[in-house]
Amino acid sequence: MSKNKTLEALKHAIVMGHLDSDDEGYDGMMEGTPGTMELVETALGDGIDPQVILTTFNEAMEKVGVKFESGEYLLPDMLASAECVGEAMDILEPKLAAGSGSGKGKFLIATVKGDLHDIGKNIVITMLKGAGYQVKDLGIDVPADDIVAAIKEYQPNYVGLSALLTTTMIEMEQVVKKIREAGFNDVKIFIGGAPTSEEFAKKIGADMHCRDAMDTIEKIEGTQDAS
Ligand code: B12
Numbered sequence: 001m002s003k004n005k006t007l008e009a010l011k012h013a014i015v016m017g018h019l020d021s022d023d024e025g026y027d028g029m030m031e032g033t034p035g036t037m038e039l040v041e042t043a044l045g046d047g048i049d050p051q052v053i054l055t056t057f058n059e060a061m062e063k064v065g066v067k068f069e070s071g072e073y074l075l076p077d078m079l080a081s082a083e084c085v086g087e088a089m090d091i092l093e094p095k096l097a098a099g100s101g102s103g104k105g106k107f108l109i110a111t112v113k114g115d116l117h118d119i120g121k122n123i124v125i126t127m128l129k130g131a132g133y134q135v136k137d138l139g140i141d142v143p144a145d146d147i148v149a150a151i152k153e154y155q156p157n158y159v160g161l162s163a164l165l166t167t168t169m170i171e172m173e174q175v176v177k178k179i180r181e182a183g184f185n186d187v188k189i190f191i192g193g194a195p196t197s198e199e200f201a202k203k204i205g206a207d208m209h210c211r212d213a214m215d216t217i218e219k220i221e222g223t224q225d226a227s
Contacts, residue, residue, distance in 0.1 A: 003046050007056050010039040014060035015067070017080025019087060026077060036084040040091050050095045054123060054213065057085050061119065085119050089126065097129040104131065104224065109160035110138035110147055112171040117164035120193060120213075124160065127213040131221070133158075144175040148182045156187060158220065161206070163193040172196070173204040180205065188223060190216065 001009070012018075013036045018025035020035040034042065043053050064081045067073040107128050111118050118140050125135050136154050138147065151159060159179065163169040172191055179189065189206040201209035208223075210216040 001042070001046075003043075003048055006039060006043050006046055007048065007052070009034070010036065010043060010053070011056050011060045011063070013039055014057065014081050014084045014088075015063050017077060017084060019080075019084050026080065036088050037091070040088045044091070044095065050092050051214070053092060054096075057088070057119075057123070058212070061085065082119060086122075089119075089122060093126050096126045104133050105157035106136065106154060107133045107158040107160060107220075108136045108138065108147070108150055108154055108156040109162070110142035110150075111140040111162045111164075112168055112175060113141055113143045114171060115163050115165055115168035116140050117162070117193070120164070121160075121162040124162075124192065124210075124213045124216050127217055128220070131217050133220070144171070144178045147175055148178050148184075151179060151182070151184050151187060158188045158190060158223075160190045160192065160216075163191075163196065166195045169193065169195050169200065172206070176205045190220070192216065 013025070013034070016025040016027065016030060018030045018033075018035040020037040021032055023035055024031045025035070040053060044050070061081065064073060064078055068078050109121060109125060111121050121137075125137055128135050136150065136156065138150055147159070161172050161175055163172055176189055179187065188208065190208045190210055191201050191206045192210045192212075196209055198209045201207075208219050210219055
């Protein structure tokens, strides 16, 4: 299979929630054919850059989102695709984090209260580790007060907040407010997640908005150059 075909097949497998060859996928017909796990191994074996594989994950999940929005997919279908990416990240993570140190600073990250999405956050974590940052992950659905308490304990240089819902991105404003009220004025606050934007980051007083994991690395390295 050519590299492009492998990536197309991988995207299709994720969209269809086809985890591995034992799994029947969304249409119940895919058992016995290579699934997400086998195709990620094939892609790596073909020498495809793990970053390119990550982009394929993104494209697949975009497509899943469109299917959900149109009513073609229900929640369990979206979850099946999410599971594919989650499991496949376990294969990719060691490749992306290879050769990492932890000397560039501490990064505390959380998905804000009310929000259960963590695929994007986990990709950002892997990339940060790979770039040499020490990362503390507070997980999903994290209340503002818990984030502030963790800052006190962990003393990070950076705090990252993730939200995928228009209803939960509003929570970020509370978190930023509480962090600053608690006197943590030097910690740099990064935000991300599909509904967020640079304009929104400015509005709520966050220091940085990042479109994706690559953008996060570029921007955080920019803050290192500046210091
Ligand atoms: C997978 C998924 C789920 C899974 C999540 C599983 C998991 N473990 O994460 C499940 C099935 C649980 C789910 C549930 C729901 N979902 Co959902 N979900 C998605 C979907 C399809 C993909 C999200 C994803 O993983 N994208 C891939 C990753 C790699 O991209 P990303 O998250 O954007 O992350 C990148 C950047 O944003 C950035 N980034 C992200 N976070 C951070 C943080 C920092 C600090 C930085 C710097 C950068 C950064 O870097 C990341 C990597 O490049 C999206 C569709 C979409 N297009 O986003 C809908 C979507 C987000 N969900 C949606 C909805 C409505 C829901 C539900 C309300 C459905 C329901 N009726 O119950 C629930 C809400 C549950 C909750 N309380 O959170 C809507 C949101 C609509 C809106 N505008 O608010 C979307 C957009 C689908 C749609 N088109 O309608 N969902």
